[in-house]
Amino acid sequence: MSIYDLTGRRALVTGGAQGLGESYARALAGAGAKVAIADLQERGAEVASDLGEGHHFAELDVTDDASWQAAIESTVNAFGGLDIVINNAGLEITSLITDIDPADAKKMLDVNVLGTVLGLKHGLRAMRPGGAAEGGGTIINVASVAATIAFPGISVYSATKSAIDRLTRVAAMESGKLGYGVRVNCIFPGLVPNAMGAGLANDVSELGLFDSPEAAVAAVVDLTPSGRLGEEKDITDALMFLASDESRFVNGAALQVDGGMGM
Known part of the structure; x- marks a missing residue:
């Protein structure tokens, strides 16, 4: 049982069909939230079904603006609102800098950076006053310890995850200045x-x-x-804190969950 109570909350998790995304989705559901698995993989529908009655699958290509619009709309229609967006979907292609394939670099930029940009765009638009799910909420972006260390072989991936930190801080400031009522934070998993x-x-x-x-x-x-x-539970517990009211005064923050590796 979760130490956090998210009963009545409505959450959307990108990349929720596997890995840490699935772990986040299961933790949110275990705390009482209704969860939409937003993914291109068919397994996303299986995960949503396995979570139990009342959860949702939304097909989503995080790099496509129209796909985001449709996924948000279907989630709001299914749940009657939206309170939590987890921008988790990510792609890592390992390469030495001297051997980088431009196509691989573009894929990582599209999924990791553009995908997060669009998640922020549509999450904020939905949860701000006058939006489809007005009432505020929280957005959590998933960066990586790769953004804070110089580990060989992951230069472009590291750059994309560094970008997520900057996006998070600017989005939090804009949300506050414009009275959206949406907190925006990110985590740096190890x-x-x-x-x-x-x-x-x-x-x-x-x-x-x-x-x-x-x-x-x-x-x-x-x-x-x-x-x-790290263990998946280590990362998930930190995300759950940011999704809950216990972090109500945490905004624009980057929470390192890496055992101190990136300090």
């Missing part, structure tokens, strides 16, 4: 041993940056004062 984390360890090893995937993981742990990798 490396988690899920599919994405394992893929990164394999990739940097194949690039010759580390002797093996195990050596790559050991290097991350060595850089982390807490002395271990």
Whole structure:
């Protein structure tokens, strides 16, 4: 059972069909929120169904403005409102700077940066006074410890996650200045041993940056004062704090959830 009570809240989670996004969605539902899984993967509908009656699947291409409009509208129609938007969808393609494929760089910029920009745009428009779900709320953007460290092989990904921090702060200021009543924060997750984390360890090893995937993981742990990798629950608990009223005076913040790696 969650220590936070989100009964009656309505949430949309991008990239909620797998990984940390799915973990966020399950935690929100466990705290009493109605959750919309917003994803391109068909598994998103399965996750929404598995959460139980009253949850929702919204097909969403985070890089497409019209797709965002439709996903927000379907969520508001399904729930009668919207209180929480989690901009979680992200893409990481490992490469040495000297070998970057422009097409791969554009994909990461589109998904990670443009996707967050559009999530902010449509989340704020919906929750501000006069919007489809007026009444305020909270938006949480998912950055990464990659934004705060110089880890080899992930230059473009790191740049996109740094951009999310700046977007968060400006959006929080605009929301406040214009009286939208929407708090905007972001979290910086550390490396988690899920599919994405394992893929990164394999990739940097194949690039010759580390002797093996195990050596790559050991290097991350060595850089982390807490002395271990993160667990999905570590990250999810921090996100739940930002989604709840317990963080009511936290706005424009970047919460590092990385065991101290990026300090």
